[in-house]
Amino acid sequence: MKYLLYYLDGFIKKYPLKKEIITIGRGKNAENNLVVPDDSISRTHLRLTVKEEEILIKDLGSTNGTYFNNQRVKDAVVKLGEAFSLGRMEFFLKKGSLGEFVPAKELIPIFKRIGNENEDRFKSTQTKYISDVYNEILKQVLKKGMKKNNFKEFIPELSNYLASITYFGNLFLVSRQDESFNILFSIKQKSGVINIFRHIMEENPNIFAQDIPYKPVEKIGGYFTSYPFQVCGSDAALIYISNENQAAPDTRVDRFLLTLSREFSLLSQLFADNKGDDKPIEREELEPGDEIIVGSQEMKDLIKQTRKIARSDIFVLIQGESGTGKELFARLIFKNSPRTKNKFVAINCAAIPENLLESELFGHEKGAFTGAYQRKEGKLEIASGGTLVLDEIGDMPINLQSKLLRALQEQEFYRLGGTTPIKVDLRIISLTNQNVKELIKHNKFRQDLYYRLVHHTIYIPPLRDRKEDISVLINYFTNKFCRLNNKTISGYSMKTFEALQTYDWPGNVRQLENEINRIVNLTDEGDTINFDILSEEIKYQETDYEKTNEFSSFQAAESEKDYLLRLLQRNNWNKSQTARELHITYQGLHKKLKKLGIERTETEP
Numbered sequence: 001m002k003y004l005l006y007y008l009d010g011f012i013k014k015y016p017l018k019k020e021i022i023t024i025g026r027g028k029n030a031e032n033n034l035v036v037p038d039d040s041i042s043r044t045h046l047r048l049t050v051k052e053e054e055i056l057i058k059d060l061g062s063t064n065g066t067y068f069n070n071q072r073v074k075d076a077v078v079k080l081g082e083a084f085s086l087g088r089m090e091f092f093l094k095k096g097s098l099g100e101f102v103p104a105k106e107l108i109p110i111f112k113r114i115g116n117e118n119e120d121r122f123k124s125t126q127t128k129y130i131s132d133v134y135n136e137i138l139k140q141v142l143k144k145g146m147k148k149n150n151f152k153e154f155i156p157e158l159s160n161y162l163a164s165i166t167y168f169g170n171l172f173l174v175s176r177q178d179e180s181f182n183i184l185f186s187i188k189q190k191s192g193v194i195n196i197f198r199h200i201m202e203e204n205p206n207i208f209a210q211d212i213p214y215k216p217v218e219k220i221g222g223y224f225t226s227y228p229f230q231v232c233g234s235d236a237a238l239i240y241i242s243n244e245n246q247a248a249p250d251t252r253v254d255r256f257l258l259t260l261s262r263e264f265s266l267l268s269q270l271f272a273d274n275k276g277d278d279k280p281i282e283r284e285e286l287e288p289g290d291e292i293i294v295g296s297q298e299m300k301d302l303i304k305q306t307r308k309i310a311r312s313d314i315f316v317l318i319q320g321e322s323g324t325g326k327e328l329f330a331r332l333i334f335k336n337s338p339r340t341k342n343k344f345v346a347i348n349c350a351a352i353p354e355n356l357l358e359s360e361l362f363g364h365e366k367g368a369f370t371g372a373y374q375r376k377e378g379k380l381e382i383a384s385g386g387t388l389v390l391d392e393i394g395d396m397p398i399n400l401q402s403k404l405l406r407a408l409q410e411q412e413f414y415r416l417g418g419t420t421p422i423k424v425d426l427r428i429i430s431l432t433n434q435n436v437k438e439l440i441k442h443n444k445f446r447q448d449l450y451y452r453l454v455h456h457t458i459y460i461p462p463l464r465d466r467k468e469d470i471s472v473l474i475n476y477f478t479n480k481f482c483r484l485n486n487k488t489i490s491g492y493s494m495k496t497f498e499a500l501q502t503y504d505w506p507g508n509v510r511q512l513e514n515e516i517n518r519i520v521n522l523t524d525e526g527d528t529i530n531f532d533i534l535s536e537e538i539k540y541q542e543t544d545y546e547k548t549n550e551f552s553s554f555q556a557a558e559s560e561k562d563y564l565l566r567l568l569q570r571n572n573w574n575k576s577q578t579a580r581e582l583h584i585t586y587q588g589l590h591k592k593l594k595k596l597g598i599e600r601t602e603t604e605p
Contacts, residue, residue, distance in 0.1 A: 005092040007111045040087025054079045104262035134256040145267040176235040182491035186471045208235040221245040227261035231268045295472035310336035320460030323510030326431040334387045342386030350392035368417025384424040394434035405449045464504040477516035495531045540587045
């Protein structure tokens with residue numbers, strides 16, 4: 001059954017769309033099918049026509065107008081999962097069972113803010129500055145969540161909203177799984193917090209039973225809070241771990257998290273009857289470069305700096321290991337530059353043979369060489385007025401570098417076999433995973449070309465140096481590939497999530513994306529992603545457990561070998577138990593014992 005979902009007088013109401021033609025307005029009796037007693041709505045405001053998977057809406061000359069996709073409209077086609085507003089009222093087109101809910105008291109102000117925002121819009125006084133970022137996030141989460149048909153589909157998208165909060169702390173959304181639990185979502189995870197989180201879960205068996213508004217965590221000099229709720233019939237909890245040396249709780253954070261948990265509970269109730277049978281709403285994929293997914297403050301600052309650089313026409317060198325997202329930053333510069341209406345042209349200097357690369361760059365005239373049957377424009381000419389990206393610039397042949405230098409200095413060049421100079425207006429962004437200054441020292445790159453190409457350098461750190469981004473990227477890619485495969489999953493087991501979080505990712509973001517793509521495809525609908533499904537190199541990674549609290553405590557008093565021997569003896573040489581205490585894999589412990597020459601002798605008990 002299709003219905004309109006809206007908030008009125010403290011209730012979440014559902015109006016069934018049983019008729020083909022339905023009118024909505026303030027006027028009672030025979031004037032309207034759906035009567036909404038709100039002064040911002042006209043007496044006969046809107047007529048909608050019900051179709052199979054959509055509705056057609058038509059404004060009936062209302063005073064305050066009808067809005068769809070933030071624009072005032074006379075007619076519009078509204079599909080399942082989309083929303084339109086009349087005055088201050090927001091209506092969501094949904095599909096499922098009927099029944100009204102009373103929202104938690106903490107949510108009433110959020111619904112009112114949504115109404116006030118709509119009222120401000122038709123009064124043309126929409127607020128330009130958000131004074132309270134927490135309230136804005138709560139409003140957006142509720143609005144977006146009410147458009148979904150499946151609560152679990154929405155969980156990974158939360159990182160887009162919550163990761164924008166600066167210096168927020170660490171947040172986990174977990175659900176009970178038999179005697180264990182699954183991590184459904186996390187943000188802002190610092191190195192080592194996963195161990196503190198595990199300790200909290202082990203030491204607080206009632207964490208799914210009642211709110212814990214404040215409890216100190218001595219290891220970090222901070223505290224944690226938890227807010228349990230039900231999600232799709234299962235126990236769940238929102239768990240917040242403060243930053244280090246933050247002993248006193250922030251009342252605004254506490255109020256925000258409490259309200260957020262109530263939103264989750266409401267959304268879960270609204271869509272519990274769907275049972276995941278409806279396919280996720282299809283959405284258009286963003287073009288490459290429109291969005292860079294980060295969680296660390298370092299990367300947010302780098303993006304902010306990149307946007308500033310984009311406004312000028314200076315040439316930029318972007319350095320970073322393979323898979324860190326250099327081309328995404330190049331596109332970010334292009335999208336935020338005055339040249340965005342012109343072409344974005346990229347050429348890989350390492351992928352094209354040397355004898356063809358010159359023709360690709362400068363073009364050629366008909367008959368310039370064997371096989372040149374017609375004139376061809378080069379990348380320099382095509383990109384004129386726009387942006388040219390030279391990928392793997394360090395691999396450009398040395399003799400071609402001198403020709404490129406002359407073209408950049410003169411701002412003109414000749415096609416191969418041509419006699420007419422071609423004027424160009426270029427902005428060049430160079431990408432490389434090599435140290436260009438080292439190449440200059442070994443005479444593999446021209447120093448004069450370097451100073452012509454590099455006005456500013458952007459260095460993108462590898463993923464292992466920005467661990468805070470890993471959990472955000474896991475959330476993003478999980479959501480992306482679940483949508484592409486029309487699939488929902490129940491989250492990650494603790495062991496799986498920890499392995500992904502602690503892995504060094506030598507292939508950086510590209511490797512992480514491929515890994516999430518693989519495991520989502522191999523996981524059955526509705527299942528939990530378990531440890532066994534991970535790639536072998538991730539499962540059997542050698543953990544640097546000298547960094548953990550449990551292992552570092554021995555260093556001042558005893559050697560690594562003595563410490564391991566003591567643990568093994570205490571556990572009666574039970575290697576599985578010892579590995580669990582050290583928070584490493586069984587295979588990782590085996591490698592360490594072999595490296596240190598530790599073997600159990602016949603005299604050992």
